[in-house]
Amino acid sequence: MRNSPVLLLILLMLVSHTLQAQNRKRIRDYGLSPGIMEPGRWNAITDVSGVLVGHQTLVRGENIRSGVTVIQPHDGNLFHEKVPAAVCVGNGFGKAIGFTQVQELGNLETPIALTSTLNVFSVADAMVDHMLSLPGNELVRSVNPVVGETNDGFLNDIRQRPVQKADVFTAISDLDSGMVAEGNVGAGTGTRCFGFKGGIGTASRVLDDNRGGYTIGVLVQTNFGGLLRIMGVPVGELLEQDQLSMADPFEADGSCMIIIATDAPIPARNLERLAKRSFLALGRVGSYISNGSGDYAIAFSTHPGCRIRSDAPDMVGEVPELGNDFMSPLFLAVVEATEEAIYNSLFMAEDMVGFKGHRVEAIPIQSVIGIIEEKGH
Numbered sequence: 001m002r003n004s005p006v007l008l009l010i011l012l013m014l015v016s017h018t019l020q021a022q023n024r025k026r027i028r029d030y031g032l033s034p035g036i037m038e039p040g041r042w043n044a045i046t047d048v049s050g051v052l053v054g055h056q057t058l059v060r061g062e063n064i065r066s067g068v069t070v071i072q073p074h075d076g077n078l079f080h081e082k083v084p085a086a087v088c089v090g091n092g093f094g095k096a097i098g099f100t101q102v103q104e105l106g107n108l109e110t111p112i113a114l115t116s117t118l119n120v121f122s123v124a125d126a127m128v129d130h131m132l133s134l135p136g137n138e139l140v141r142s143v144n145p146v147v148g149e150t151n152d153g154f155l156n157d158i159r160q161r162p163v164q165k166a167d168v169f170t171a172i173s174d175l176d177s178g179m180v181a182e183g184n185v186g187a188g189t190g191t192r193c194f195g196f197k198g199g200i201g202t203a204s205r206v207l208d209d210n211r212g213g214y215t216i217g218v219l220v221q222t223n224f225g226g227l228l229r230i231m232g233v234p235v236g237e238l239l240e241q242d243q244l245s246m247a248d249p250f251e252a253d254g255s256c257m258i259i260i261a262t263d264a265p266i267p268a269r270n271l272e273r274l275a276k277r278s279f280l281a282l283g284r285v286g287s288y289i290s291n292g293s294g295d296y297a298i299a300f301s302t303h304p305g306c307r308i309r310s311d312a313p314d315m316v317g318e319v320p321e322l323g324n325d326f327m328s329p330l331f332l333a334v335v336e337a338t339e340e341a342i343y344n345s346l347f348m349a350e351d352m353v354g355f356k357g358h359r360v361e362a363i364p365i366q367s368v369i370g371i372i373e374e375k376g377h
Contacts, residue, residue: 094294106268201345
């Protein structure tokens with residue numbers, strides 16, 4: 001049977017998409033090493049022992065480009081083994097769910113979910129269903145789901161609210177350690193960053209043994225603007241000169257969700273201080289946290305001695321706590337890991353066409369590498 005022109009066109013598009021996906025690499029794969037500290041094995045949030053990440057990606061028809069990403073601090077029952085946590089708000093233009101209880105009590109009792117703006121409510125509902133269904137939670141009558149978002153309405157028909165409960169359950173079933181999928185996946189499927197395709201990115205840093213040997217892992221959902229800088233080089237301005245970047249630095253609305261994990265023994269007070277420092281990375285990459293941007297950082301510790309157990313027998317417990325004087329290396333680590341996670345979200349993202357034919361190009365990596373090499377990095 002003779003192949004039709006339409007079939008051949010579809011096959012060519014699939015091959016082109018596959019080749020493009022294979023060509024996308026993380027920033028370190030190009031010989032560029034942001035910062036001075038060493039990453040972990042995976043250079044991902046999952047380098048923090050016990051942390052799991054799962055995605056559900058929705059690309060349907062011409063208009064649906066969305067998804068959900070779930071981050072779980074450990075593989076136990078979080079409601080009965082809560083972890084210390086804190087939230088920091090850079091700019092509060094967002095539809096965050098569950099953040100006030102984290103601020104008040106200083107702990108997480110569910111996984112963290114990231115999604116699209118109008119999907120936060122269905123995702124939170126699904127997270128409640130998930131927690132209530134866990135063995136041992138039969139008598140639970142209050143659950144605080146934690147859900148963050150960015151707006152993917154340029155590439156996604158956001159009013160359709162495509163993320164359903166089943167999609168959240170799929171992301172939960174996908175939870176895993178090791179390598180983390182980046183770019184156009186999960187909650188990053190329909191996002192933009194500096195006028196290019198944004199997405200999910202992750203990175204990590206490991207402290208030297210004489211500084212505790214602790215690990216910091218970061219995962220970001222990038223959907224914000226500004227004037228892009230990479231490793232101190234004004235890439236956005238130089239790409240504008242080559243007419244490769246269509247970003248308008250004065251139309252920089254968007255959002256960035258920053259999830260920070262560490263195995264250091266840090267309670268909520270110092271986790272908040274850690275979360276604050278992550279916003280320094282937004283400045284490094286060229287964001288000025290605009291009026292319409294929802295920028296939030298959530299930090300948690302997986303240290304076993306810091307967990308809040310529901311069956312704790314003692315009225316007063318003893319919790320290990322890293323001293324204030326030893327926090328500075330972790331502050332540097334979170335800035336570096338956040339910065340690199342943002343770069344990875346850009347480098348791993350691919351071109352996307354979505355809602356109403358809107359098209360967003362991936363960052364032109366070879367042009368960027370050329371600019372950085374020319375500037376002496």
